[in-house]
Amino acid sequence: MEKRDPFIEGLRLILAAKPELKPAPLAAAADLDNSTLRKALAGSIKSLTVDKAARLAKAAGFELSTIIALGESSNGPQIVDLAAAIMAADEAVRKEVEGYLRVKLAQSNTAE
Numbered sequence: 001m002e003k004r005d006p007f008i009e010g011l012r013l014i015l016a017a018k019p020e021l022k023p024a025p026l027a028a029a030a031d032l033d034n035s036t037l038r039k040a041l042a043g044s045i046k047s048l049t050v051d052k053a054a055r056l057a058k059a060a061g062f063e064l065s066t067i068i069a070l071g072e073s074s075n076g077p078q079i080v081d082l083a084a085a086i087m088a089a090d091e092a093v094r095k096e097v098e099g100y101l102r103v104k105l106a107q108s109n110t111a112e
């Protein structure tokens with residue numbers, strides 16, 4: 001089985017979970033040709049440049065790294081809504097969540 005680009009997979013998950021987010025307006029907001037995004041989602045373009053991926057991530061309201069992580073995770077579909085909620089929160093809340101997750105990760109690493 002061919003390994004798929006994690007950014008494109010993550011973006012595919014986000015588009016499936018957020019029906020209000022459509023490919024054509026997303027491509028336009030990222031200053032990309034609609035056919036480029038459609039070809040990437042269909043698999044005829046295997047990956048996008050970092051610049052194009054970053055513009056799409058920003059237009060979708062996500063961090064580039066978040067979309068890649070969603071695409072790499074087998075739990076991606078279950079965490080799209082959670083990631084969207086965190087990204088939509090104000091900066092103070094995001095920092096608090098990041099701090100909490102850092103502490104939990106450190107605790108789980110010391111428990112092993």
